[in-house]
Amino acid sequence: MATKTKATNILGLPVEEAVMIAAELNILLSNFQVYYQNLRGLHWNIRGKRFFQLHVKFEELYNDAQLKIDMVAERVLTLGGTPLHTFEDYIANNKLKVGKDISKDTEAVGLIMDSLADLLKIERVILEESDRINDEGTNSMMSDFIKEQEKTMWMMKAWSEEEI
Template sequence: MKTNLIGLPVKESELIVVELNVLLSNFQVYYQNLRGIHWNIRGKRFFDLHVKFEQLYNDSQLKIDMIAERVLTLGGRPLHTFEDYIKFNQLTVGKNVSNDEKAIHLIVDSLSKLLKIEREILEKASEINDEGTNTMISDFVSEQEKTIWMMCAWLEEEL
């Protein structure tokens, strides 16, 4: 079995790169959704939500960079065009969302879909002992699960 310089099997690493690029594409759409709701939010909760959405999009921007750098570390090339992002997107695109509850539902739905992609990556990365990918994705998962819980609490809905 041929391994790369970081000791991972080349063929399996290439498959993880494909999955990470899917995640990267979906995170880019999530980021744009967050920017849109940050700009367009209206109502009595504007001040609190405007700041929260900014925190979330700043965090997602950091995660996008981490994913792209992991792709490079595994010997791949990160996707970087909107054409690619749309091609691999699995998230609902939130256009002109200004209602607070619709915005929060969009976030919860997006994070739920990101978690599904991330858990598939975790499974594949675990099979080849890719601890670098596992650690990064595990951190994402725990943060996103907590965010979903908090958003559901805000909505007064059960998980």
Template sequence: MKTNVLGLPIEESEVIIVELNILLSNYQIYYQSLRGLHWNIRGRRFFDLHLKFEELYNDSQLKIDLIAERVLTLGGRPLHTFDDYIKFNQLPVGKNISNDEAGIQLVVTSLSQLLKIEREILSKASNINDEGTNSMMSDFIVEQEKTIWMMKAWLEESL
């Protein structure tokens, strides 16, 4: 079995690179949806949600950079065009959402889909002992599960 400079099998690492690029694409769409929510939210909860959406898009921007750097670390090239992002997107696109509940529901739905992608990456990375990718996915998953719980509590829904 051929390994890369990190000691990881090359073929399996290439699969993980593809999956990370899919995650990167979806994060870019999520980020843009969050920017739209931040700009367009209206109503009595404006101040709280305006800040919350800003917090979420800043966090997403950091995660986008971490994902791209992991792709590079594994020997790949991160996707960086809107054409690629749209091609690989699996998330709903938030367009002109100004209602608070609709905005929060978009966040929950988007994070749930991101979790599916991340768990798939985690599984594949675990199979080849790719602890760098595992650690990143685990950190993302823990944060997103908590955010979903908090958003659902805000919506007064149960998991």
């Protein structure tokens, strides 16, 4: 009796699982778009004695988020999916707190730390699923994102514990 083999895509990944990972990546894409927009708002609205330090840091973070957004969208395409691209989709899939009119430094850093923690949860699910089907492209991307974001969280935590 012959065993039935699963259909694979051009990458050699099982089609059904690749479609599921692309859907998870679209959730990540949506949340990164909200994170990006939060960072833009923080960059524009930050006030106080740490303005110069944080204004530059927030710009660095939103530029990095913009690159990651593009990488995630391209991975969705690589897996055979279609990247989400409307605000309606982003809001429907968002799991992050939306920051509005935040100008206080500690509140801004807190929002970033909370957002990164939520992004890490999504990325770890994708990492586990991509590992299960040997999707090294997605797996490697998630590992890189996780490593960078954990370091950013450590730095934000160190900043937030600073003595004045």
